[in-house]
Amino acid sequence: METESFDYVVVGGGSAGCIVAARLAAAARVLLLEAGDDALAHPETQSSDGFKYAFAKEGLMWHRLSTPQADCGGRAIWAGTGRVLGGSGAVNGMVYTRGDRRDFDAWPEGWRWNDVVPAFEAVEARLGVRPRPPTVFATAFLDSAVEAGFARKDGLNDGDLGGVAGCNDMNYQGEHRRSSYRAFLHGADLPGLTVRTGARVRRLRFGPDRRATAVDYDWQGRPRQAAIGREVVLCAGALETPRLLLLSGVGPRAALERLAIPVVQASAGIGRNLQDHPNVCMFYRAGAPIDFQYPQVYGFDNARAPEGLQAGIQPDTCYVCYAAPASLQQSMQRMVPILTLPGRLHDIAGLRRLLRGLVDLAFRLPLVRRFVGRVFGIVVVLGKPTSRGTVSLVSADPDQPAAIDLAYYATPEDRSVMAAAIERARAIAAKAPLAGAKPLSAGAKRVGERKRWQWIRTATMTTFHFCGSCRMGDDADSPVDTSLRVKGLANVRVADASVVPEIPVSALNAPSMMIAYRAADFILAGETA
Structure with a gap:
């Protein structure tokens, strides 16, 4: 298996991953892995009028279904998200809403409204929202x-x-969509950044000290491995990030043992607390x-x-x-x-x-x-559902989809x-x-x-605002701390909507980008895991 070494590996090139990768690559060697295509191969993801065509295009969204929903007549709900560089921010309607300040009262200390406004403002300065x-x-x-x-x-x-x-x-400018890809990556001079599209991540590998040592992924028809010098940052979204952690042996002990997945870190909260609108x-x-x-x-x-x-x-x-x-x-x-x-x-x-x-x-x-x-x-x-769903594995095979229970109503x-x-x-x-x-x-x-x-x-259908499946907080039930580090692991962070403790009443694209911006702040400030 071919192996390369990087300081940071960012898994997921969506709204969050583009920001994290771009900011870290200014001073380090960064590998960004995205399962979908290069955004430039799909002009509809670059146009402010192209959102409807991007939404309908076969290859630009993950084809996922939830488990049958008891309070939706037993229907399985489509749970697609963006599958292209830029992620859901490349196919959505370009709505940019921070949320209500009272939404953040339920978030931990350090993540209240006044704490997060500077990161929102920094993102907005790049996107040019209006x-x-x-x-x-x-x-x-x-x-x-x-x-x-x-x-x-x-x-x-x-x-x-x-x-x-x-x-x-x-988030638009004239005829162009201003996604995080357009604002942070497209045309940027980032010699430290390597971007691999069409890269399907299979699992993280850990050493005996619970330090992530490598990321296994498939690219161009061959298995590859990226050795991690400092940290791996998971930005694959609230449906894929917990799935990857579970496949890697991080999650509820009984669930992992049932599938014969070696337990690296028993963490009951991984895949729980899933929310959507x-x-x-x-x-x-x-x-x-x-x-x-x-x-x-x-x-x-x-x-x-x-x-x-x-x-x-x-x-x-x-x-x-x-x-x-x-x-x-x-x-x-x-x-x-x-x-x-x-x-x-x-x-x-x-x-x-x-x-x-x-x-x-x-x-x-x-x-x-x-x-x-x-x-x-x-x-x-x-906008403020009290129901909570789950993301769980049905197989230890990385090619098998997770079971997604949205628990609507x-x-x-x-x-x-x-x-x-x-x-x-x-x-x-x-x-x-x-x-x-x-x-x-x-x-x-x-x-x-x-x-x-x-x-x-x-x-009933989804509003595509999946979040919360790797909740952050200081309490024992939260598997991620307030610096976005996975508890019990030496060098793994989550920097996407997975960490949202309680869903805002608004769309999730702006909060996801804010979380990513702050994650890069934590890492660049020397808060190494």
């Missing part, structure tokens, strides 16, 4: 939200999201064509607050205005094969391509295009908040100037509780 000006229809949505009790506020990054709606910041989309048909293209209009609220919408309270739900003409075709091309192919047939790429072709044909029909041209949605997002609190949030979204749609739009989804209509929950169970 809101997009609202179009006529986006303004109509915001006016209706104000009539429903929301306060109008654009930017949404001052830390107070209680009861507000406005145009959120987005489940959502449903309530579709309406407006009286005029929809004229905006981006997920640029957001609202936040505490759906069950007895005093109603107001600033100063912790929001627990998010409301996004979705323009169907902008990306419904591409969304259906991605999701229809997953929703319609039974059993493991959805794993057959040829069948997925066939169904995507049929969707494309349907959207070529003038009648369909005219109908969709006036359709919009209100995406209702459960596993608590009564989550079910209650989602029900209240749907009523809040219906209230927005009922106010002028949206009043008069025809409800299309069952959830958008006035129905009984039983029928509403039947619809929720069938309509």
Whole structure:
């Protein structure tokens, strides 16, 4: 097996990994390993208008399914994330939201709002974030939200999201996406950096002192090994980072022993505390064509607050205005094969391509295009779920996927908040100037509780905000410390959304980049593990 030596090995070239690798490579030899392609091989990942095509493209996202979800009618939920240099930040809608300052009250000391703002600001200075000006229809949505009790506020990054709606910041510049790849790696003079795309990491190797000595990976059809001089930094995301640790012998002892994986470090918290934002989309048909293209209009609220919408309270739900003409075709091309192919047939790429072709044909029909041209949605997002899922191994074989249990709606609190949030979204749609739009989804209509929950169970999907599966904290249940080092190991850090203790109410891309920036700060400041 061919072996090379580096000071640092960064596993995962996504939103977090690009930042960590770029900052460390300024003064050290760094290897960045990414399972997906080079971003430049996919122009849609570089364009600010390309997000819908990137989302639908077969090779740009991991094809994963959750375990059957008991509170979603036994359905398996698609759990794809970006699989390209730039990661999910190369295929998402470019939403940049820090979260509410009260989100960080549940994070450990040293990670509260005032602690993390400097890192957010440093990332933003490189990305150049800004809101997009609202179009006529986006303004109509915001006016209706104000009539429903929301306060109008654009930017949404001052830390107070209680009861507000406005145009959120987005990471774009002209016609270009400003992902962490574009801002930190693309065109940068980093002679210490080696980037390997198409590299599938199999496991970490450890010496007797629990020091990671090497990373085993496959590249260009051959097994390789990267020897670690100082540290390995895991940035593979909340679904892959715990999987890699488990394969390497770091995790719950009983689970590892059951699969005959030698235990390097018994750590019960690896793969636990998984969180995500489940959502449903309530579709309406407006009286005029929809004229905006981006997920640029957001609202936040505490759906069950007895005093109603107001600033100063912790929001627990998010409301996004979705323009169907902008990306419904591409969304259906991605999701229809997953929703319609039974059993493991959805794993057959040829069948997925066939169904995507049929969707494309349907959207070529003038009648369909005219109908969709006036359709919009209100995406209702459960922003502060209390349910917790797991990532676990079913095999010691690195080629076998992990079992991902998202545990949607596993608590009564989550079910209650989602029900209240749907009523809040219906209230927005009922106010002028949206009043008069025809409800299309069952959830958008006035129905009984039983029928509403039947619809929720069938309509729920992920918002792709997976986090928390390697929680950081000072408590014994947290497997990662507040300097992002895996407890009990000598030189392994986690620097991605895996470490999030409690999910923010907002999108996770900005917090993921903030975590990565701080991880590099810790390492560069000499906090070697």
